Amino acid sequence: MIKWADEQIARGIRLSYGVNRVLSQASTPHQELTLIENDQFGRVLLLDGVTQVATADEFIYHEMLAHVPLFAHGEARDVLIIGGGDCGLAEEVLRHEGVRRVFQVELDAAVVDAARRHLGAINAPVFSDQRFHLKIDDGVRFVDGLDERFDVVLVDSTDPIGPGARLFSAEFYRAIQRCLRPRGVLAVQAGMPFLQRTGFATTVANLSSVFQRSGCYLLASPSYVGGHLSLGWGSDSLRIDSVALDVLEGRIARSGLNLRYYSAAIHRAAFVLPPYIAQLLPSRSVDQSTPQAPATASA
Template sequence: MSNGLVFNETLHPGVQVSYTCDEILYQEKTEHQDLVLFSNPVFGKILMLDGVTQVTTRDEFIYHEMMSHVPIIAHGAAKSVLIVGGGDCGLAEEVLKHASVESLVQVEIDKSVVDFSEEHFADFNKGVLENPRFELVIEDGLKFAAETDRRFDVVIVDSTDPHGPGAVLFSEEFYRDIHRILTPGGVLVTQNGVPFLQRDELVTSVERFSRIFSDAAAYIAAIPTYFGGHMTLGWASDNVDLRKQAASILEERFKAAGFDTRYYTPDVHAASFALPKFILDAVEEGRAKA
């Protein structure tokens, strides 16, 4: 039963999403952001940073499966993966399901997010921090990308929205550094919001991708927590064929990977690049502006 406390998300002007709170499980003002974790009767545990919903235990699998398995299976031979952000480690857990991935580096600016996630989100990130293939780097993602000499087959940017600490992870400077540290034919995937309410974010990201990469695009997933319809995940690569893999090839690779999923399938993977017209229009506008 709710204790009467309500948390409101006001990310989108003119829209307010309210969550009833059964219990506040953790609350802290960190060096970088205000963090609260609470329980809700519909979504389970909900993490909010600076008043914006980040992850819930009920539907995290959709976001994490689509951000990880789409680029890794599309690539087909990814051995080194970089995650920028992703402090709840749910994305890392999905990446590490791929035995073919030899090393996973996660760069997170706020260690307190990782520390509390290890305790409170063990139902979907258990064992990640102890995995010998996993390396956690506590550093600003922009700085890491600019200075590292390491190279990665897949880079996944699991960032907050382009406000506050997360804003630099949407900059052209950052994307250029990511391009530098990708291996030839590697792929970048980003969190790009809900285009029905955040169209400009998608247009701007695709515009910046297009100035740097041979292929700039987006794919979609339906995630109940993120209000406003389809969520877009940005896609950038110099290999223009990666996002056009036949479902039969994806099926073969997924079968070889040998693990189960709750949302991702090879057919969903292939279909996720088929965009509704209003989202496709935003992608094409971004390309035209480059």
């Protein structure tokens, strides 16, 4: 019986979860899947020994990856999700009544199956929502052949190792750029700048090399050990970092959503970067040190 599940956070750093119960453990064609119960974090999904989602704090990551681009856009109708097999992100996106379609592409069917069986607390509404469409496929291959257009694309991927590595490349971001509408925006998981400095810097540099406007924003989630977790973004016209506070507040109020982490103030503050992170952004990238507040919001 497993008593502890270990995650190698970075060189010289290891996190151990006490295991109350093993809910699922399997070797899929793509990765090692482990789903456990823990006193503090609830149900925890690990892939290749790396934490993907914990039911106790998943709302932090999912709200920030979903609502920052969606409320910045203001009129998103069609959303594409690459990855996100636990379907917690899709659940958050589908809370926006104006979204008419969420198309999700996940590489590993076993992740979706395990999540559907054991993570209903974060994804149950998804599978009965007619706006949700799931395709099991390689995200890079899928986007390469895509001729549809989306308002928002969200990449909820593992770290840039193994099957997730190509989802951080400039080539992949260019393929996404081609399937975005004129005001479209991409948001991606970009790692922990303190412990994953090289991977973070490469991700934001790749975004900057493709999009006219790009950068990152931050969140703090207990199960992602190592300081701030960053989310990267790119758009050729939309400044998601400079939507006026009153515009965001109005959109949130009209949505009727009861959110636990995201707010208009958090949206604005998330783009203020500590100098040690800001200095890792390429010079071409949008200046993230102080978010701008134009009289007329660029949204």
